[in-house]
Amino acid sequence: MHMADALMSPAVGGTMWAATAGLTAYSAKKLRKDLDEHKVPLMGVLGAFIFAAQMINFTIPATGSSGHLAGGMILAILLGPSAAFITMASVLTIQALFFADGGLLALGCNIINMGFFPCFIAYPLVYQKIVGARPTRGRILLGALAASILALQLGALGVVLETFFSGVAALPFATFLLLMLPIHLAIGIVEGLVTAAVVSFVWQAHPEILALAPAAPAARGHSHKPLWLGLALFAVVTGGILSWFASSHPDGLEWSVKGVTGQEELAAPREGVHGALARIQDKLSFLPDYDFKKPAAEKQAEKPESWPEISTGKSLAGILGAALTLLLTGVIGLGLRRYCSPGKG
Numbered sequence: 001m002h003m004a005d006a007l008m009s010p011a012v013g014g015t016m017w018a019a020t021a022g023l024t025a026y027s028a029k030k031l032r033k034d035l036d037e038h039k040v041p042l043m044g045v046l047g048a049f050i051f052a053a054q055m056i057n058f059t060i061p062a063t064g065s066s067g068h069l070a071g072g073m074i075l076a077i078l079l080g081p082s083a084a085f086i087t088m089a090s091v092l093t094i095q096a097l098f099f100a101d102g103g104l105l106a107l108g109c110n111i112i113n114m115g116f117f118p119c120f121i122a123y124p125l126v127y128q129k130i131v132g133a134r135p136t137r138g139r140i141l142l143g144a145l146a147a148s149i150l151a152l153q154l155g156a157l158g159v160v161l162e163t164f165f166s167g168v169a170a171l172p173f174a175t176f177l178l179l180m181l182p183i184h185l186a187i188g189i190v191e192g193l194v195t196a197a198v199v200s201f202v203w204q205a206h207p208e209i210l211a212l213a214p215a216a217p218a219a220r221g222h223s224h225k226p227l228w229l230g231l232a233l234f235a236v237v238t239g240g241i242l243s244w245f246a247s248s249h250p251d252g253l254e255w256s257v258k259g260v261t262g263q264e265e266l267a268a269p270r271e272g273v274h275g276a277l278a279r280i281q282d283k284l285s286f287l288p289d290y291d292f293k294k295p296a297a298e299k300q301a302e303k304p305e306s307w308p309e310i311s312t313g314k315s316l317a318g319i320l321g322a323a324l325t326l327l328l329t330g331v332i333g334l335g336l337r338r339y340c341s342p343g344k345g
Contacts, residue, residue, distance in 0.1 A: 001070065001155055001184070001253050002095070003110055005103030005277060006268035009166035013273075016108030016162065023116060024089060027082035031336050038224055039083055040333035042209070045231040046075055047087045047329040048322035051094065052239035055290065055318055057247040060186050065255035066247035067187030070155070072118030073148050073195045077127060078202060078209055081119040083333075088115035090329045094321060096281070100288035103268070104277040106162075113158040118151035126150055135210060140200050145192035152188035156180040159253060168269070171260050179256035187252050202227065232326070239318020243290070244308040290317035 005013070050071035057066040071091070075084035089111045095101040102110045130143035160177045163169055203210050206227055249255070254264040268274045286293070291313035 001110070001113060001152075001159060001251070002092075002102035003106035003113070003159055003162070003253070004265065004268065005105040005274055006266040007159075007163045007166060007169050007171075008103065008106045008109065009168050010105065010273040012162055012166045013105040013108060016106075016112055018108070020089065020108040020111045023085060023112075023120075027085045028336060030082040031086070032339055035083075035333065035336050037337070039079065040330060040337060041228050042224065043079060043083055043087050043333045044326040044330040045228045045235070046078060047090050048235040048326040049231045050075065050088070051091050051325040052235040052243070052318055052322045054091070054095075055239055055243040055246060055314075055321075057249070057251060058190060059247040059249055060183065060252075063183065063186070063255070064249055065183055065252055066249040067184075067190060067252050068246075069191055069194055070114050070118070070152065072114055072151055073122065073127065073144060073191070074198050076119045076123035077144075077195070077199050081123055084123075085115045085119045086332060087329050088119070090332065091325050094325045094328060097284050098286060098324065099290055099317060099321060100281055100285035101290070104281050105273065109158070109162045113155040113162075117154040117158065118147070121154060122147040122151035135203055135207075137200055140203065141193075141196040144196035144199060145189065148192035148195050149185060149188035152184045152191060153181060156184040156252070169257075169261075169266050171257070175260050176256060179259045180252070183252040183255060235322040235326075236319055239322050240315045243314050243318045244310050246309070248307055248309070287313060287317040287320070290314050290321075 050069070053069045053071060055068070057068045059066050072084065072088055075087050078084075079087060092102060092107065092110050092114065096104055096107050096110070127143040127147035130146060131139045157177070157180075160173065160180050163171055163176065164173045199210070206224060209224070209227075250258060250264045257266065258264045268278065270278070282288075291311060
């Protein structure tokens with residue numbers, strides 16, 4: 001659901017950037033009150049985990065489309081809303097800056113659609129209401145399914161509204177909406193099942209993490225290092241190897257755009273704000289689309305994609321992206337901890 005700048009006007013993009021900045025400041029303020037030594041490394045490894053997991057597109061049967069894990073609900077359940085929002089913002093920022101996944105102008109929209117809705121709407125209003133203070137495997141499954149579906153539906157609706165109010169891409173509102181919502185309902189069901197599996201695993205191994213996620217007081221007597229190492233190893237294996245097996249079908253957003261326009265990607269204006277941001281992104285993205293940069297002539301002569309797509313560039317992108325996300329999220333977490341240490345807060 002990573003929006004490209006071709007769908008976005010500077011006015012809408014700037015407004016969503018401002019909203020994202022406000023939510024980030026709010027989240028940081030909340031975290032300064034309760035961040036402890038256990039949450040900082042968990043933010044880092046979960047950020048790396050979500051970055052790698054987002055590289056695995058799964059086919060939606062009978063549609064010609066695919067989806068990928070968004071991960072906002074996993075982050076919200078295991079970290080609490082504020083830490084989850086900052087972690088998701090870090091993932092999406094790394095993707096946009098260094099891998100050209102999602103536009104820079106649209107970055108605020110992507111953070112709202114994939115961060116705000118799961119963390120601040122679906123998690124407290126649906127998941128927590130269903131699971132309550134005494135989780136069971138059944139409640140986790142039901143809560144994760146319902147919350148993930150709601151989050152994906154709100155995110156898809158956000159994409160349609162942001163595109164409509166931008167007025168840059170000629171996508172009829174009703175037609176675009178009728179494609180986006182059903183395909184993201186299917187993706188949301190898969191997201192809910194994966195979320196339930198991950199959360200159930202953590203709950204079985206470290207039930208205190210789920211209990212502490214909203215407030216995160218110190219968890220005395222519990223060692224989370226095996227969990228951190230396991231998530232980090234998963235990120236490396238997924239980004240480095242399993243990413244070869246991702247579906248080659250267009251994702252839900254690309255599929256919906258193609259259903260309206262006949263093409264998966266629309267061309268963004270090359271002048272003004274769009275052109276300036278495109279040039280910045282082109283310079284910063286050292287592995288665009290999760291692969292080595294290629295000359296235009298070589299791109300045109302590319303053979304049809306094979307499956308699995310065994311690619312050194314993709315492996316490098318997966319591992320480096322996960323590492324950069326871990327680093328950025330860790331720096332943010334450590335900075336917040338230092339800020340709220342005695343004499344600083």
